[in-house]
Every structure is written in structure tokens, then in C-alpha cells.
Amino acid sequence: MNVNVKFEYVEKYLPTPRCRKYRVREVKGTCTITVREAPIEKLIPAFGVEHHIWGKTPRIENDVIFSNEGSLWKLSRASRYYAGKSWFDLAPCTSEFLAWHLEPERYEICNFNTDVEQIKAYIQSKADRFLICDGKLYEETTEPMYVIMTFGLGYNHGGSALMIEDYYNSNIPSSRYYAANQREEAIAKAKEIALNRGDTESIHNIETALLIHVYDDRFVTKNPQSWKAPGDEFCNTLEEIAETAGDALAAGLLMICATAKSVRRY
Secondary structure, three states: OOOEEEEEEEEEEEOOOOOOOEEEEEEEEEEEOOEEEHHHHHHEEEEEEEEEEEEOOOOEEEEEEEEEEEEEEEEHHHHHHHOOOOOOOOOOHHHHHHHHOOOOOOHHHHHHHHHHHHHHHHHHHHHHEEEEEEEEEEEEEOEEEEEEEEEEOOEEEEEEEEEEOOOOOOOHHHHHHHOOOOOOHHHHHHHHHHHHHHOOOHHHHHHHHEEEEEEEEEEEEEEEEOOOOOHHHHHHHHHHHHHHHOOOHHHHHHHHHHEEEHHHHO
16 A cells, blocks of 8 residues: 655754755655555464453453564554544544554654665665454554563562563563473463462463464474573572572562662762
């Protein structure tokens, strides 16, 4: 689909050849951008990611992630908000909506100055992250993973959880991430960590954590257990304190001392 996208930028200019002081003026432009399209039969279901829908009728919905030409795609949140409807009852993806969605803010293109070709290339790069299929807008995404998260001081202050993410947070050791088809291993490790921290009230939620449905194992390519990324040293220190302190009060006091010691280094 071809879309006419508007953009605005600030241009410096000299009013006359004799002037040496540049003036500025607002300039408006339009460019034609192409958003890729694909027939519905070309989208292969790869994963289903459960998430909570909160409201008058709380429920769990399953967001399907599709594969197409080597990339993963999911229904766009922007399309959902624009339509004001659920994931499964979206308004048609019109060129007017795409033109509005792709229009860049000035801060996004300020570094390009008056280079219109660079501005057009930037807008096209935004459009390349989207795909139109069956009248709906999909956005490029990445492979989902399980991650073990901890909160608070331990001993049921905060808690432990098994969550779903589609990116790696370098503050967390990669050993706490698991591939989409390693749910049982992730649950076992999450329960071990929770018990070490004294988060006994978290066990049920870990065992019933949201699911990643793997529709085809060939799309599982990440193996975070092999990454050997250590995570953030200071965060690891606090985590070790939570697992060994014995109670939340002791953990809190020890974490204050560890923080003070870390601050003194700088």
C-alpha cells in the first residue's frame, strides 16, 4: 500500500545574498511511502502469547505471533487503540490511519536538517516495521521468552514471578531466561529462586503463569541458557542478599549497607 505521509522541519536560510545571519522557517513536505502487504495464507502461526485483559470482565487473551518471510509479526497496538476495539475486532487499516501513524515528530528528524531524502528514508524505515494483512496492521516483533523476575526484599515482601518478554534485559543474568519451549524448566527454576528468597506466596502464581504457546518448534531459535551473560553486578549483589538474609528486615538493612558501599566507589 502506498501512503502519502506529511512531515515538517525547520530550514535555515539567508533572506538575501548579502545577509550573513541565517533565519529559520518552517517547511512542510509530503512523501510517498510503501507499506508491505501479504495475503493471510502467507502468515504462519509461530507463537501464542497469553496476556491479561483487565476491565469489567477480566480474562486472558492469546495474542498470535505469525511468521512471514523470515520475520515475526503481531497485531499492532496502535491499530487497536485507533479502532478502540479488541484485538480481534479491529477497524480496517486505512491509508489515512497509516499516514497519521507514520508522520514523524520534529524531534525524530531534527538531525537531518534540510536533507529531504534522509527524512523520506527515515519514514520508510518506520513503515518497514509494519505489514498489512487482511485489512489489519501488524508490527514486527521478536521471539518471546520466559524470564524469572524478583521484587522487593524477599520473604513475601514483593515476591517472585515467571513472566514473558520479547527482549533481553542486560541487568538480569541470562540464566534466568528460558526459551519459549522450556516452560517446565523455567517454572522449576522460578520456584527454586522463590523458595530461596522466602517468597512462599509466589509459588501458586509461578505454577499458573501465563503461557507461551509454541505452534511450531522451528521458530524457537533463542537459547538464552547458552548466552552466559552475567547481568548487573550490583543487582546480583542485592539478589544474593535477599536469598541469604533470613528475613525481610535483615535483607533491607544489608541492602542499605551494600548501596552505601557502592555509592562510595564513585
